[in-house]
Amino acid sequence: MAVETGRQEKEIVVEVNGRQQRRAVEPRLLLSDFLRHELGLTGTHVGCEHGVCGACTVLMDGQAVRSCLIFAVQAHQRSLTTVEGLEAPAGRQLHPLQEAFREKHGLQCGFCTPGILMTLVPFLQENPRPAKEEIRRLLSGHLCRCTGYLKIVEAVQEYVAGSGREARSGDGA
């Protein structure tokens, strides 16, 4: 019986971290593999590849999604942000949330940190003053083998307190 061996590729155009990318990809290519292997954006980590651990989380049109559950072709004409695209304010090297993680040792081994950050960014935009329980509930969607959720929660609280200070000083208070 004849076996089909030809590669079937589709062309996709996708905006990644503000830059338009045009690539021919196989329909079965996962978005996580596209980001890591085709674009070299290895900040997006792959743990379970089953949508459970959260390490592969990126933003698609501003919403947190698990890139291991999405095919690259589904990102056609979408806008993506990976951890490499987190914008730091002028004069800083890190996003304030990253600074808070560094300050409070929320980084730990760092493997799941990018996914956690990419989940937190849109969450904190919508909930600028989350309660501790809300932060914990959000983090329950991320499996961290360092088991150090305490420091991550403290980092988020540090960020929330810091953004409050910045908003007040920005008001001229």
Ligand code: FES
């Ligand atoms: S690698 Fe995607 S959720 Fe675990």
Ligand code: FES
């Ligand atoms: S920071 Fe190490 S596994 Fe989560």
